[in-house]
Amino acid sequence: YQHLQAYKNSILPEEIFAVFIDAYHAKMRDENEKLTNISIYLAVAIDMEGYKQILGYWIKKGKENKSFWIEVFQDMISRGLKKVAIFVSDDFSGLTDVVNQFFPYSDHQLCWTHMKRNLRRKFSKREYSLLNKHLTFVKESLTKDEALGHWENFLKELSNLNPSLSKQYEKKSENYLAFIDYQQEIRKHIYTSNVVESVNAGLEMMRLELGGYFPSMRTLEINLFIQLSNLNDKWMRKPVAAFRANLYEMRQILNVKFGLEKFLD
Missing domain, CATH: 3.30.420 (Nucleotidyltransferase; domain 5)
Known part of the structure; x- marks a missing residue:
């Protein structure tokens, strides 16, 4: 003890x-x-x-x-x-x-693991697949500008399904995208x-x-x-x-x- x-x-x-x-x-x-x-x-x-x-x-x-x-x-x-x-x-x-x-x-x-889990709970398989496509593009982006563009597309897709939820994520964009400012090799270790x-x-x-x-x-x-x-x-x-x-x-x-x-x- x-x-x-x-x-x-x-x-x-x-x-x-x-x-x-x-x-x-x-x-x-x-x-x-x-x-x-x-x-x-x-x-x-x-x-x-x-x-x-x-x-x-x-x-x-x-x-x-x-x-x-x-x-x-x-x-x-x-x-x-x-x-x-x-x-x-x-x-x-x-x-x-x-x-x-x-x-x-x-x-x-x-x-992002918590975020995706929440999205999967809220939407159908087809709807989640559309949202996840944009999130995958965000993660694979080489530059911050590219990542921001894909994040905007994700928010637009989400807004079509649930406008209030999209606004919540938009307010927290900086926190969901903080990992993009780091080296490519270590990003996958710090977004979850x-x-x-x-x-x-x-x-x-x-x-x-x-x-x-x-x-x-x-x-x-x-x-x-x-x-x-x-x-x-x-x-x-x-x-x-x-x-x-x-x-x-x-x-x-x-x-x-x-x-x-x-x-x-």
Whole structure:
């Protein structure tokens, strides 16, 4: 248990290239033997050397909400995190405000996997196929102008099907297209928060093995700590090749973003 506490309070790097954040929802038996809703907040990073690592996890009773995300960001900052090129998350209400509040020089990319999942739920197979065609063109674009053109086509197609939804996406265009400003090789790694969802899959397996819910906070924390430690050990053996090949470019991106600080402060 001491190792667990040391892990939760460990010092973080000052600079991280990408931080992927997500929340997993489940039920846990509380001290009164009642099942209660919990949210497990996770942050996974790709560091300035191209390695994936887990920055931390935070367990809160209740549903995901903005105040919990504020606590998560405050904790990461208190443990040493200062500069991040890009955050990647799902489109949780208020999360963009939290990113802008604590990391105003960082990009915030909204997850395409979550977006496509939502579109698939709302539209027929044929309608989704038409929308996805434009999204594929966006991802394959070589320049930002080209990507913006295909995104506009996507919004027009969406407007024909659901005008109010199209307006919602239009307002968040900057966040859905943040990844386009990065090197071609690393774009595919930063337009989705799938790296965190792989951790969530492990949590889901753990929950099912324990009978559909977590029997106590201690059981959850110890099992989670073991899973995350094993993942960290595995990830630290081999960097992500696309990032490793672009270390100079990654450094330049961070320098440009946070070099502005000196002039704007």
